[in-house]
Amino acid sequence: MTSAETGDAGSEPRVSAAVAPAAVAVEGLTHRYGPRIIHEDLSFTVGTGRILGLLGKNGVGKTTLIKILMGFLAPNAGRCRVLGEPSHRLSPATKRRIGLVFEGHLAYDFLSIAETERFFAAWYPRWRRDLFYDLVDRLDLPRTHRVGHLSEGQRSQVVLATVMAQDPDLLILDDYTMGLDAGYRRLFLDFLVHFARADGKTLLVTSHVVQDMERLVDDVLILRRGSPPLQTTLDDFLGRFRRYRLPAEAVPAALPPSCETLHALQPEVDGSLSVFAFAEPAAVSAALAGHGLNAGMLIETPMTLEDAFVGYTGTY
Numbered sequence: 408m409t410s411a412e413t414g415d416a417g418s419e420p421r422v423s424a425a426v427a428p429a430a431v432a433v434e435g436l437t438h439r440y441g442p443r444i445i446h447e448d449l450s451f452t453v454g455t456g457r458i459l460g461l462l463g464k465n466g467v468g469k470t471t472l473i474k475i476l477m478g479f480l481a482p483n484a485g486r487c488r489v490l491g492e493p494s495h496r497l498s499p500a501t502k503r504r505i506g507l508v509f510e511g512h513l514a515y516d517f518l519s520i521a522e523t524e525r526f527f528a529a530w531y532p533r534w535r536r537d538l539f540y541d542l543v544d545r546l547d548l549p550r551t552h553r554v555g556h557l558s559e560g561q562r563s564q565v566v567l568a569t570v571m572a573q574d575p576d577l578l579i580l581d582d583y584t585m586g587l588d589a590g591y592r593r594l595f596l597d598f599l600v601h602f603a604r605a606d607g608k609t610l611l612v613t614s615h616v617v618q619d620m621e622r623l624v625d626d627v628l629i630l631r632r633g634s635p636p637l638q639t640t641l642d643d644f645l646g647r648f649r650r651y652r653l654p655a656e657a658v659p660a661a662l663p664p665s666c667e668t669l670h671a672l673q674p675e676v677d678g679s680l681s682v683f684a685f686a687e688p689a690a691v692s693a694a695l696a697g698h699g700l701n702a703g704m705l706i707e708t709p710m711t712l713e714d715a716f717v718g719y720t721g722t723y
């Protein structure tokens with residue numbers, strides 16, 4: 408038993424949730440693998456009916472966090488409540504309300520598509536056969552086709568359909584893109600958005616295809632190793648986090664350090680400089696001028712979520 412206080416019954420987390428009660432509430436979570444700290448004093452919420460994108464570079468601890476939320480892993484410290492229950496003591500009824508797509512997802516190779524549908528239907532009281540076949544029939548394969556004979560992307564489609572058909576209240580998708588082609592990814596995203604919005608579902612999604620998140624999420628939780636996480640709405644992040652560009656002729660050999668105003672300075676291959684900041688142009692210009700740079704040539708340039716994510720977390 409670890410010193411985890413995950414979800415002490417009766418003690419509600421003191422997190423500032425925008426929507427209460429939160430579908431997921433994490434407070435003060437710390438997790439280590441041996442001496443390596445993966446999460447330290449992490450707190451966040453996923454509001455009921457919200458779609459949260461969990462973003463972060465490789466190895467930052469997204470899957471670890473999901474394993475903790477599902478009760479597969481006990482953290483060293485902190486409280487995690489999922490659908491109102493401590494994550495390490497989820498009741499079978501609550502587990503049935505959670506749809507999970509995870510690396511190494513469950514699919515039985517020896518079953519056919521139709522047998523897969525019948526097998527999983529038996530476990531879930533709200534099973535949506537219509538949803539399952541809505542997604543799976545697009546494969547244009549006979550329902551007698553064996554799962555073991557599907558391509559990687561086709562298999563992923565069956566897994567995603569299986570999870571959606573469970574009609575979960577909370578859907579956790581850990582990198583759902585697994586071999587999906589661009590068309591199916593788009594289709595599945597549209598399905599997900601419709602599914603979530605129509606029925607007030609809560610989604611927690613990770614994906615390295617960050618541009619997909621822009622079409623999907625309400626909120627972002629961005630994890631960075633050694634720094635506090637950022638949780639905010641997508642609109643707030645994209646509205647406040649800005650990129651400015653200085654042309655090559657205004658870029659000195661020695662760059663100023665990042666600071667509260669200048670979140671990151673990134674030299675580009677053409678010699679120009681990208682400056683990322685949660686600040687208005689005047690404040691950024693003043694900060695650059697304070698370091699002797701010619702900020703008169705600073706231009707703000709629009710960003711996608713992927714640009715903003717890379718600017719916020721760095722390229723490596």
Ligand SMILES: Nc1ncnc2c1ncn2[C@@H]1O[C@H](COP(=O)(O)OP(=O)(O)OP(=O)(O)O)[C@@H](O)[C@H]1O
Pocket residue numbers: 440441445463464465466467468469470471472
């Ligand atoms: N069982 C384990 N024992 C020791 N270290 C582990 C274990 N599981 C994961 N790690 C390490 O913990 C860190 C976080 O891993 P995790 O899989 O949670 O990251 P992630 O953000 O999901 O990464 P990715 O985006 O690459 O999938 C990594 O450095 C990983 O090597």
